[in-house]
Amino acid sequence: MSSIAIVGAGPGLGAAVARRFGREGYDVALIARDRTRLDELVDGLAAEGITVRGFTADVRRPQELTKALEEIAATLGPVEVLQYSPVPHRDFMRPVLDTGHRDLVGPVEFSVYGPVAAVRQVLPGMRRLGRGTILLVNGGTAAVPHPDRAGTSIAFAAESAYGHLLHERLAGEGIHVAQLVIPGAIVPGHARRDPAVLARSLWGMHQDRHGFRHYADDLDS
Numbered sequence: 486m487s488s489i490a491i492v493g494a495g496p497g498l499g500a501a502v503a504r505r506f507g508r509e510g511y512d513v514a515l516i517a518r519d520r521t522r523l524d525e526l527v528d529g530l531a532a533e534g535i536t537v538r539g540f541t542a543d544v545r546r547p548q549e550l551t552k553a554l555e556e557i558a559a560t561l562g563p564v565e566v567l568q569y570s571p572v573p574h575r576d577f578m579r580p581v582l583d584t585g586h587r588d589l590v591g592p593v594e595f596s597v598y599g600p601v602a603a604v605r606q607v608l609p610g611m612r613r614l615g616r617g618t619i620l621l622v623n624g625g626t627a628a629v630p631h632p633d634r635a636g637t638s639i640a641f642a643a644e645s646a647y648g649h650l651l652h653e654r655l656a657g658e659g660i661h662v663a664q665l666v667i668p669g670a671i672v673p674g675h676a677r678r679d680p681a682v683l684a685r686s687l688w689g690m691h692q693d694r695h696g697f698r699h700y701a702d703d704l705d706s
């Protein structure tokens with residue numbers, strides 16, 4: 486049985502991706518910090534017929550994240566698809582001239598240490614399977630830095646570089662690494678930025694397996 490781990494899963498994109506992959510027969514593991522909200526999400530998705538489990542971890546604590554992914558592999562088998570998509574904290578988005586080096590600790594922990602810890606945890610399992618997909622999801626500042634959102638702009642650039650390097654390094658091993666950049670907000674009912682539409686794009690990226698960066702909408706959205 487194939488499984489997807491969604492790191493940073495809530496009622497928006499996380500739930501939509503759980504539904505999309507769940508419908509395709511994947512077992513789904515959700516990671517977030519708040520146990521109560523996670524349980525509600527899991528119960529709702531399970532009631533829709535999806536095989537889903539929730540695991541708590543803060544992505545800014547690599548040991549917690551690694552442990553959750555270890556538990557997922559022990560429960561569901563090797564993770565075949567890893568999606569890294571926690572919603573960034575508001576205080577990462579300060580104007581560039583108000584941003585000191587300490588203000589970058591959170592964004593870097595969140596968008597660089599977290600993905601690196603997650604990838605290193607799941608990669609041996611993907612290599613044993615001989616296949617895998619790693620999906621990074623970012624806002625538009627990953628592609629065009631925004632002067633009022635310095636923390637995410639800087640950290641997303643580093644996350645993008647890491648992803649791009651992995652894409653090139655792992656392609657020959659059947660492990661596809663791709664990034665979905667979502668310019669603007671996720672908006673239910675929007676033609677291109679509705680969670681279910683974005684989940685369909687992520688499913689398509691997993692199936693089609695070409696190219697690193699994909700855009701959910703025009704960059705000036």
Ligand SMILES: NC(=O)c1ccc[n+]([C@@H]2O[C@H](COP(=O)([O-])OP(=O)(O)OC[C@H]3O[C@@H](n4cnc5c(N)ncnc54)[C@H](OP(=O)(O)O)[C@@H]3O)[C@@H](O)[C@H]2O)c1
Pocket residue numbers: 492493494495496497498499500516517518519520522523542543544545569570571572573574622623624625667668669670671672680
């Ligand atoms: N929402 C938007 O308008 C928007 C726009 C552009 C791009 N994006 C991208 O879309 C993805 C998020 O989608 P969404 O906004 O619909 O979110 P979602 O899937 O509804 O929820 C994301 C979850 O991330 C969890 N999270 C936040 N910080 C975390 C941490 N430190 N450790 C572990 N989990 C954490 C939160 O749960 P807990 O609080 O329980 O931890 C939250 O429920 C992200 O990749 C984001 O960059 C979103």
